[in-house]
Amino acid sequence: MTTQVDIEKLDEKIQQLKQAALELSEMGNQFPAVKRNTARVLASIKMMEMNVSDVARLATP
Amino acid sequence: MISKQPYWNPVLETMPQEKLRALQLKKFKSIFAWAYENSKFHRSLYDKAGVTPSDIRTFEDIRHVPKVEKSMMRDIQRKDPFPYGDALCIPLEEVSNFRQTSGTTGQPVYQADSWQDWEWWAECWSFILWAQGYRPSDRVFIPFGYNIFVAFWAGHYAAEKIGCEVVPGGVLDTQARILKIQELRATAMMGTPTYILGMADVARSKLGIAPETLGIKRITCAGEPGASIPATKKRLQDAWNAKVFDHAGATEIGAWSFECVDQPGGLHVNQAMFLVEIEDVETGEIIEEPGRRGKMVITALDRMAMPCVRFDAKDVIEWDANPCSCGRTFRLIKGGVVGRVDDITKVKGVLLSPVAIEEVVRGIKGLSDEYEVVVDKQGDSESIKLKVEAMPGNESRVKELQAELKDQLRLKTNLGYDIEFHDYGSLPRYEVKAKRFKDLRKKA
Numbered sequence A: 001m002t003t004q005v006d007i008e009k010l011d012e013k014i015q016q017l018k019q020a021a022l023e024l025s026e027m028g029n030q031f032p033a034v035k036r037n038t039a040r041v042l043a044s045i046k047m048m049e050m051n052v053s054d055v056a057r058l059a060t061p
Numbered sequence B: 001m002i003s004k005q006p007y008w009n010p011v012l013e014t015m016p017q018e019k020l021r022a023l024q025l026k027k028f029k030s031i032f033a034w035a036y037e038n039s040k041f042h043r044s045l046y047d048k049a050g051v052t053p054s055d056i057r058t059f060e061d062i063r064h065v066p067k068v069e070k071s072m073m074r075d076i077q078r079k080d081p082f083p084y085g086d087a088l089c090i091p092l093e094e095v096s097n098f099r100q101t102s103g104t105t106g107q108p109v110y111q112a113d114s115w116q117d118w119e120w121w122a123e124c125w126s127f128i129l130w131a132q133g134y135r136p137s138d139r140v141f142i143p144f145g146y147n148i149f150v151a152f153w154a155g156h157y158a159a160e161k162i163g164c165e166v167v168p169g170g171v172l173d174t175q176a177r178i179l180k181i182q183e184l185r186a187t188a189m190m191g192t193p194t195y196i197l198g199m200a201d202v203a204r205s206k207l208g209i210a211p212e213t214l215g216i217k218r219i220t221c222a223g224e225p226g227a228s229i230p231a232t233k234k235r236l237q238d239a240w241n242a243k244v245f246d247h248a249g250a251t252e253i254g255a256w257s258f259e260c261v262d263q264p265g266g267l268h269v270n271q272a273m274f275l276v277e278i279e280d281v282e283t284g285e286i287i288e289e290p291g292r293r294g295k296m297v298i299t300a301l302d303r304m305a306m307p308c309v310r311f312d313a314k315d316v317i318e319w320d321a322n323p324c325s326c327g328r329t330f331r332l333i334k335g336g337v338v339g340r341v342d343d344i345t346k347v348k349g350v351l352l353s354p355v356a357i358e359e360v361v362r363g364i365k366g367l368s369d370e371y372e373v374v375v376d377k378q379g380d381s382e383s384i385k386l387k388v389e390a391m392p393g394n395e396s397r398v399k400e401l402q403a404e405l406k407d408q409l410r411l412k413t414n415l416g417y418d419i420e421f422h423d424y425g426s427l428p429r430y431e432v433k434a435k436r437f438k439d440l441r442k443k444a
Helices: A007-027 A032-056 B017-038 B040-049 B070-076 B115-131 B153-162 B174-184 B193-207 B230-240 B354-362 B395-413
Strands: B095-100 B110-114 B139-142 B165-168 B188-191 B218-221 B243-250 B254-258 B266-269 B274-279 B294-300 B311-317 B332-334 B345-347 B350-352 B367-378 B381-390 B418-422 B437-439
Touching: A007 A032, A032 B017, A032 B115, B017 B040, B017 B274, B017 B294, B040 B070, B095 B115, B110 B115, B115 B153, B115 B254, B139 B153, B139 B174, B153 B165, B174 B193, B188 B193, B193 B218, B193 B230, B193 B367, B218 B230, B230 B243, B230 B354, B243 B266, B254 B274, B254 B294, B350 B354, B354 B367, B354 B381, B354 B395, B381 B395, B395 B418
Parallel strands: B139 B165, B139 B188, B188 B218, B218 B243, B367 B437, B381 B418
Antiparallel strands: B095 B110, B243 B254, B254 B266, B266 B332, B274 B294, B294 B311, B345 B350, B367 B381
16 A cells, blocks of 8 residues: 655644643643643654654754 | 554655665664763763764664673662662653563563653554554453563553553453453454463363354464464464464563564564664674574664663574565564574584474474473483373374374474373463473573
8 A cells, every 4th residue: 555645744743743742841830730741742742753753854963 | 544554654664774774873873872871871881882972873883882781781770760770861750660571581670661661662562563453443352460561561552542442351360351352252362372372272171162263353472482483373373263463572672573464474673663683693793684593682762761772682583585565664584583592502412492392392283282391411411301281182192192293303403302291281381471491401
């Protein structure tokens, strides 16, 4: 099965998601439910980076 | 429909080798720098060898990075940060999971994982399960005593992640597990080859249930090489009328390889997440070409809390010359993990791998799944005793079975054995890793 994937576009969205999660994490410093859930979200985002962004950015040092 | 997509990651799993290698090199530089900068243990090891992160530019440079042995990990643990010692790269409060090795080869090794690492474990297993045909429509029964061993924990979380319904078989005994599979019409399960064979035996002998009628379609095996040993795989598949897949992984490494639905007679290495090197046991030379066996040196490219960098796993493997019909570009290792450097021993001057004995025993109809090998020495004379059981109804065939065993063993291992027949059910049964090979010479 051939799959057409726009890896750069996927990476762009992942980075937007990561930025939003990092901002949430910062805002949740006094709010455990936000802080800890965001930590989990960031771990999931890291998995998407491994699956997508690491390939999209292969050429960058 | 996403379920028809054959690959968990259609980009990484079909990427040309040159690109995969480039990805591995980039990731190796990154994890090596991380370990160097955050772990006193790694920094000291690399400083002594005169290797720093800026020295790593090519694969040739990687070969100068000292290997980590399991014994080193044993030496540093039970010290601060307690109990992991100074291989820990993150603050202790960021550790979310403790596991330990089974202790088959000595003192268990403690392993710390962060939440990100735990997600990573499940991600590695997602590649495995998707490649083996697990889909959201599966109801996966996990007959495993959830505990301090990593075993099928990550398989559980990966099955959830890919959308399956998961039934944890936890503290149920074997009979209760079989009845639960029947009651819920589970379609898939995971276990060690020994235990999955044992379950089939219990279903037949204690419950009067034919395991092949239970509706299990796929089984993932790990913990022992059995599912890659053709005779054992055949027994498993026949017993359950299911496709049985092998997977190799380890607590200190991660879930690094898997058999795919095409069952190519070997395991794909997940090259996007692991760098596997095969080293000649005698010369230390790196083996790139297919057909030469050596021991595995492995790096987990994304594991952070306690990095696994050039770990001397002592698994004996070889590259397969052929690509897989599944279309994955991840390289295959032929016949899976064919043994461990520690297990391959000389008896009467002949090199013996216990896997070869299993292939013979499980290949003979009329013998049970269980066996035990005892190597001993009296004075200067070495002996190998093989204990086996005839299946019920085969007691009158013992002489015939014994002759067939002797012939096959001589052919496959080039050694003579003292063969002992035991009553069916009297040899030990195992739930996790089986210990069937006993070398009494070491005790002497």
